[in-house]
Amino acid sequence: MSMKMSELIAEIEVIAPRELEEEWDNCGMQINMGNDEISRVLVALEITKSIIAEATMKGVDFIITHHPLLFNKIDVVDNNDIIGNYVIDLIRAGISVYTAHTTFDEAFGGNNEYLAEIIGLTRVRRILNKKPYIKEQDLAHPVGRIGDFSEPITMDAVCRLVEKALKITGELRIVGDSNKIIRTVGLCTGAGGDMLTYAIKNGCDLFITGDVKHHEAQLARESGICLIDAGHYGTEYIFAANFADKLRKNIGSEIQILESEIVSNPFSNMI
Helix, strand or coil: CCEEHHHHHHHHHHHCCHHHCCCCCCCEEEECCCCCEECEEEEECCCCHHHHHHHHHCCCCEEEECCCCCCCCCCCCCCCCHHHHHHHHHHHHCCEEEECCHHHHCCCCCHHHHHHHHCCCEEEEECCCCCCCCCHHHCCCCCCEEEEEEEEEEHHHHHHHHHHHHCCCCCCEEECCCCCEEEEEEEEEEECHHHHHHHHHCCCCEEEEECCCHHHHHHHHHHCCEEEECCHHHHHCCHHHHHHHHHHHHHCCCCEEEECCCCCCCCCCCC
16 A cells, blocks of 8 residues: 655645645655655654654654654754754655644644644634734734633633543643633643733633743733643644544545654653
């Protein structure tokens, strides 16, 4: 079983259209080994040494990641540099790499919509960039989504729900009254603290994201909006299962699509 690389990329970009890419981002091909045919694909959050080893062991010839391997410009591929070392190992193994970063964050059914779905939000919609005297069609849409619980629940109940959905018991950082009633929720997977002000302007009762900074948390507390920091990894590792499932549905059994089994979270709760 195999398919042409060009056909695979076309299917990937149906799921995560390139026109959704943010200007600062680097989506698309990261390493192109020029393989005419692709037979086995691994979907992973990011590239690490362990994930390269996993891909090599499983005979993978193409990796799809969420986090870009090549995010900042590099002037030299150096084996003594972590990214350079990854690139060399991947080339030696004959593995091509494609990244769907902000293209999948904003995509239909992508990271943000999938998180909204698994925590049970309804009426899911974009976060609006609310500014006075500007027509809605002229507004840039911030990254993220807003949704509502069909029945309002307490902040404490939302926390338990998020822990269960993301399988991250005891790892949430929380701002706000645990008894506050929550109906409207804003969310942005990954590092979305800078989207907090949009959630406030859109009347959200709660904002869920990761990598929240001290001053962002302080802004939430002073503004009266509840906040859940479920971690960068905690809100985005769901990429692999979600993207792999969509790709399988689109291309059937033409090629083998695997989900990485590696936990690449760099943090540990152990003291």
